[in-house]
Amino acid sequence: MKNSGRPIAFLAPFAAACMASLAALTPCGAAAQALAPAPEGATGRSTKTVEHSGRDMVAAANPIAAEEGRRILAAGGSAVDAAITVQFVLNLVEPQSSGIGGGAFLLHWDGREVVSLDGRETAPAAAKPDRFLGPDGKPMEFLAAVVGGRSVGVPGVVRLLEAAHERWGRIAWPDLIAPAIRLAEEGFPISPRLHGLLAQDDSLRSDPLAKELFYRDDGTPKPVGTILRNPALAKTLRALAAGGSAAFYSGDIAQDVVTAVTSHPTNPGDMTLEDLRAYTVEERSPVCGPYRSYRICGMGPPSSGGIAVQQILGMLERFDLPTIPPGPDFVHLFSEAGRLAFADRALYVADPAYVQVPVRGLIDKEYLATRSALISPDRSMGRAQPGDPPFRKTFLWGASDDAEFGTSHISIVDREGRAVAMTTTIESGFGARVMTRSGFLLNNELTDFAFEPIEDGKPAANRVEPGKRPRSSMAPTLVFDEDGRLYAVVGSPGGSMIINFVAKTLFALLDWKLDPQVAVDLPNVGSRNGPTEVERGTEAEAWIPGLEAKGHAVRAIDMTSGLQAILVGPDGLTGGADSRREGVAIGN
Structure with a gap:
């Protein structure tokens, strides 16, 4: 792993100086505009006020994660540095939506060009188009397909974050993971949203490791405000801090992923260690x-x-x-x-x-x-019909809808005007409802493929195929x-x-x-x-x-x-x- 960047402590004097000036941001500032008040009758849901900052900003789905990202920006970190920290913390405090067991898309602006990185999950090499057909040849019920190893795609987030860090990171990789390690070891209070989603989800309780982490002995979710610690995830994060993505895609963590997928008691998958080793960011x-x-x-x-x-x-x-x-x-x-x-x-x-x-x-x-x-x-x-766009080389066929309800988004602008827009997901809430011994949930991204491989007598464009990335x-x-x-x-x-x-x-x-x-x-x-x-x-x-x-x-x-x-x-x-x-x- 390339460990670009300097430790945070080295950046403190530089950060303090930069925070006193807006000059670094001004070249990328947009033309002035007068922001309008809300249209009459269209503000009923707003419970927050707009935030202003003269230097930098992070917007994320959990205040703990956003605060840790803000601290990275204050220490002179880049937008990518902050996004890395936010993602690792979100894995801990918002496990229902994203994490290292899932995938993401990242757009980056460096002041000159937009670069997009694809860290979407891939189907295992053994996957076949009939993956989500039952014995009767009909599509499986959605939840039956989701819960278990069958729906798990090869995760892409860790390799995506490392690839972005190698290109645009400023702070040392271990320092970016340190906040998540601390929170995993010391704990954080369960939020009302996490508690509510745990209470609504019956499938997650069937996973022994998830039940032990999130629920009490009587099967009810741990109360709001309970300090939740995840020592297994802390150990995993320490391995990633020391070894980079190689520690995730091979070795003990990779084996934990494969074991969790292939040993599911009712709906096993077919992911292999080679599937993990072969994963690439595009x-x-x-x-x-x-x-x-x-x-x-x-x-x-x-x-x-x-x-x-x-x-x-x-x-x-x-x-x-x-x-x-x-x-x-x-x-x-x-x-x-x-x-x-x-x-x-x-x-x-x-x-x-x-x-x-x-x-x-x-x-x-x-x-x-x-x-x-x-x-x-x-x-x-x-109902609309598809059009006939120009520059079309082949005729493609339809595919079923997707549903990424376990998803999160991160928007960040740093003091030099660089920006990250990253949408990150484990697909459904709590993904496949499979927790690894390494302390994180796995995605159910493969249910974003078409369940029916043939539509109107023709192959569906979004059908399951080996190594393929599902449409998002x-x-x-x-x-x-x-x-x-x-x-x-x-x-x-x-x-x-x-x-x-x-x-x-x-x-x-x-x-x-x-x-x-x-x-x-x-x-x-x-x-x-x-x-x-x-x-x-x-x-x-x-x-x-x-x-x-x-x-x-x-x-x-x-x-x-x-x-x-x-x-x-x-x-x-x-x-x-x-x-x-x-x-x-x-x-x-």
Whole structure:
């Protein structure tokens, strides 16, 4: 392992000097804008105020993790350094959503170029397209497929973090893991959100190691405020601090992963030590395109997020959205664009190592104009059909939806204007409900593949194949102004709803000029080419009659996003963390 960077103690005098000045941030500051107050009637969910910082900022899903990231920034660490610390701490304090047993997508801005790294999990070499078919040849029930080793993909987070550190890290790798080691050994108080999710999940209790860690003898979750210690994870983290990713992908930790996967009593998997040794991080071309005077950059395949977000933006650019506030008229247009984007997503997007995804065609301005022309201001189209984008080399086939409800997002800007947008996941809440002896949960990412390998008599693009990465909807996003300066860092968890969560927030930031806290807290809405969905328990439910009048079939559902947004301006940074979760945006 390359151990770039200096110990934190060496950086203290340098950090103190830098913290006294805004000059390092100014070159990447965006043009000044007046942030608007919340639209009337659209603030019911906000429980937090926007955060301001003149130097740097981290927005993450848990306040303990965000605080440790802030300390890394205060010590002179880079955005990547802070992201590494935040991720390792999230593994401990928010185990239901992400960790070293999962995968992630990372976008990095160094002031000159955007680089995207793919740390998505891969299918074992023994995986076959019929992996999720039962003995009767029909798709398994989802939860039956999730729980156990069958759904576990080869984790990518540790190798991704190390690859990012080798390129952009400043602080020594062991110092970045030290906060998580300390918290694992000394303990942290169980939060209300973690307690509530533990209480709701019946499958996790069936894993003996998870039950011992999270539950009392009577099977009830340990109470809110209980100091939770994880000595097994502390030992694992010490090994990673000393040995880097090699300590994870070989040796005792790797064997623990394989044993947990293959020895599951009811639903074993087929991962091998060679699968772990062979895992690689892939650098992908970021998907960048225009929206009004801005440039939007996102993650490309195997994520559908960057493409779909840009399609929605591009299809709605012809509408005067700054004059259309949140309400039924906006939701109508937004949902119609979502139908068209999701129709293309289902047909064309999968792992680019296995199918030729027509990325250029899907975000082509003329193609999006033809798709936008299908949107009527007055009437819903119902179910959309996929389009015929240019530059398409092969015909691809559809695939089932994904659901990444065990996901988290990290947005960071450091004092030199470098930025990280990283969406990280173990897929469902608590992943495969399999805890390793090394103290971390494993993902169930393989259930993001199509359960039915054949659709309409043709192979599904997102079918299971050996070594393949399942399609994702994760959409870490960077926004640049007309002068090419960093303007915003955005992302969210939420499965396939991520696309609509992020697109909604971008419209709020770019068209309505809302501050990032108000933007992330606006009601979630959209369509995934099915019913039009509005967030239950918000003012969006009052918009249902207006939508039904335009021909929409509407469902009010829970839409628990975890958006993290940071705006960059000449006077510093403003940040917002989704009030639906316990995260915060904080800076120095």
